[in-house]
């Protein structure tokens with residue numbers, strides 16, 4: 685049997701604030717297989733973003749185990765973890781997080797440029813993906829010069845340009861109107877199917893979650909049965 689793309693067991697994460705520590709994750713386990721589309725639901729503050737940041741190697745758990753593509757994350761130093769994140773994972777956030785001084789083309793190409801892909805090749809693939817998500821006519825614009833829906837589609841193109849196995853999306857439709865949210869959700873589904881990229885998406889919107897193949901629910905830092 686092939687190894688899971690992501691396998692987490694009993695993850696814990698405590699945030700240390702001055703007086704009161706916050707137990708954001710209290711023992712969370714999950715598996716993501718290649719090609720999955722999983723929605724992570726639960727009320728505000730239940731730990732969704734904390735879990736996604738750990739699963740995406742942007743943060744480390746305090747306890748438990750996390751394997752990405754079979755690699756035990758605890759055994760990796762920060763440089764190795766950064767490399768793994770850049771090569772194998774794509775991210776989409778609620779507020780797009782495009783770099784404001786770079787063009788849409790440069791933003792989309794950034795994961796390839798960071799991996800030292802020659803600029804003409806990176807820009808060619810950025811243009812292909814921009815076309816795929818319907819923003820080919822916005823490549824020379826700055827992020828401030830495009831709409832929210834266009835910005836999130838640019839962020840989607842950026843998230844998959846380096847062909848990651850796992851795409852992590854934290855409330856990707858959370859700051860869009862319903863039409864643009866639906867469009868981004870459809871694109872997520874299509875990219876999941878066309879590219880085979882597994883998607884792990886946090887949302888508190890049941891309609892958005894229903895687009896996923898599988899729904900997980902959290903409450904108070906733990907997995908619970910979906911409602």
Ligand SMILES: Nc1ncnc2c1ncn2[C@@H]1O[C@H](COP(=O)(O)OP(=O)(O)OP(=O)(O)O)[C@@H](O)[C@H]1O
Pocket residue numbers: 699700701706707708726727728729730731732733734735888
């Ligand atoms: N950097 C931090 N320092 C201290 N506490 C934090 C930090 N980040 C999150 N928390 C706390 O950890 C808990 C989980 O937060 P998290 O952001 O993971 O929730 P969430 O499910 O993503 O919520 P939302 O739906 O509002 O985005 C909350 O109680 C939150 O206040």
Ligand SMILES: [Mg+2]
Pocket residue numbers: 732733734854
């Ligand atoms: Mg969150």
